[in-house]
Amino acid sequence: MNRLMPCAAACLLFAxxxxxxxxxxxxxxxxxxxxAKAAVGNCSQTGQNNPLACRxxxxxxxxxxxxxxxxxxxxxxxxxxxxxPEQVDTVAKQLADSGLKAAVLRGDTDLSxxxxxxxxxxxxxxxxKMGVKYMFLSPKHPGVSKEVAYERLRKIGDAAKNHGVTIxxxxxxxxxTNGDEHVxxxxxxxxxxxxxxxxxxxxxxxxxxxxxxxELKKCIDYVATVEIKDHNGQFxxxxxxxxxxxxxxxxxVLDVLKRHxxxxxxxxxxxxxxxxxxxxxxxxxxxxxxxAYIRSLGTFD
Numbered sequence: 001m002n003r004l005m006p007c008a009a010a011c012l013l014f015a016x017x018x019x020x021x022x023x024x025x026x027x028x029x030x031x032x033x034x035x036a037k038a039a040v041g042n043c044s045q046t047g048q049n050n051p052l053a054c055r056x057x058x059x060x061x062x063x064x065x066x067x068x069x070x071x072x073x074x075x076x077x078x079x080x081x082x083x084x085p086e087q088v089d090t091v092a093k094q095l096a097d098s099g100l101k102a103a104v105l106r107g108d109t110d111l112s113x114x115x116x117x118x119x120x121x122x123x124x125x126x127x128x129k130m131g132v133k134y135m136f137l138s139p140k141h142p143g144v145s146k147e148v149a150y151e152r153l154r155k156i157g158d159a160a161k162n163h164g165v166t167i168x169x170x171x172x173x174x175x176x177t178n179g180d181e182h183v184x185x186x187x188x189x190x191x192x193x194x195x196x197x198x199x200x201x202x203x204x205x206x207x208x209x210x211x212x213x214x215e216l217k218k219c220i221d222y223v224a225t226v227e228i229k230d231h232n233g234q235f236x237x238x239x240x241x242x243x244x245x246x247x248x249x250x251x252x253v254l255d256v257l258k259r260h261x262x263x264x265x266x267x268x269x270x271x272x273x274x275x276x277x278x279x280x281x282x283x284x285x286x287x288x289x290x291x292a293y294i295r296s297l298g299t300f301d
Contacts, residue, residue, distance in 0.1 A: 049299055050264065052295075053103040053266070054077070055267050055269045056081075060278075062280045062283060062284075076101060076301065077265065078095070078100050078103065079102075079103060080105060081105065085126060103132070104265055105127050106137075110142070111148070112142050112143045136167075150185070154194070158193075160193040170202075179216065180218060196224060197225045198219065199229060204234075205236060206236075213252045213253055220257075221260075223257075225265055229268070238272075242290045243290035244293045250293075251297050
């Protein structure tokens with residue numbers, strides 16, 4: 001039974017129109033004008049057939065809608081939480097039935113706990129069972145030093161290697177606040193299976209007087225996974241709108257990735273704006289618009 005509500009069906013029609021419209025306008029004005037480039041980004045294809053995923057958390061309390069909407073708008077990959085071991089078969093079937101694959105699984109632990117290595121080893125085993133090569137991790141370590149966190153992450157890297165998984169550490173304080181911190185953390189851990197998950201919008205959320213492009217260039221050699229997310233550019237302001245509505249130079253970010261030969265997954269993330277409640281249809285419209293926008297900038301799987 002199709003779970004789409006009437007507003008969701010309308011969003012799918014909008015998505016199809018948006019995807020065709022953005023590219024058709026560009027194609028109709030050959031060569032592209034400066035005005036067109038400003039509106040939709042560089043019309044030259046800047047992708048490298050990277051897996052293009054949608055984070056299920058974008059749907060907030062309406063995550064069940066993703067199973068219908070994402071295939072309908074041509075999305076093949078998702079970024080989702082690591083399922084509990086007893087749920088793996090059910091989740092795998094749900095993905096297969098919807099024609100979706102998990103590109104990245106979100107791990108969770110607290111590096112201040114001695115048990116963190118074992119906790120993530122179990123989650124990495126789930127990644128291996130599901131055939132997922134990348135894990136996202138926000139490396140929290142309250143109450144213990146960076147050195148302790150580094151040592152535990154090094155052991156976690158060994159576990160990741162055993163399971164054939166690469167872990168991307170999120171752009172979060174204090175191990176990944178910006179490009180410099182990401183590089184310092186990578187050098188301290190010095191493990192090939194511990195890498196960077198670069199979050200474009202978190203740069204201007206956690207830092208001032210810099211931007212995503214500048215910080216990405218600093219740490220690009222260590223980037224394994226990328227989240228394309230927009231932001232209004234105001235320090236510590238929770239304003240993460242649909243793609244192209246903020247200040248993040250997404251075409252330039254994709255260009256840096258292309259020039260470096262980046263081949264990992266790219267996930268779109270929309271965390272919303274503080275104080276603004278969106279209904280189901282508005283959420284799905286934001287996702288559809290964002291997917292249409294990023295596809296206007298390149299070729300993705």
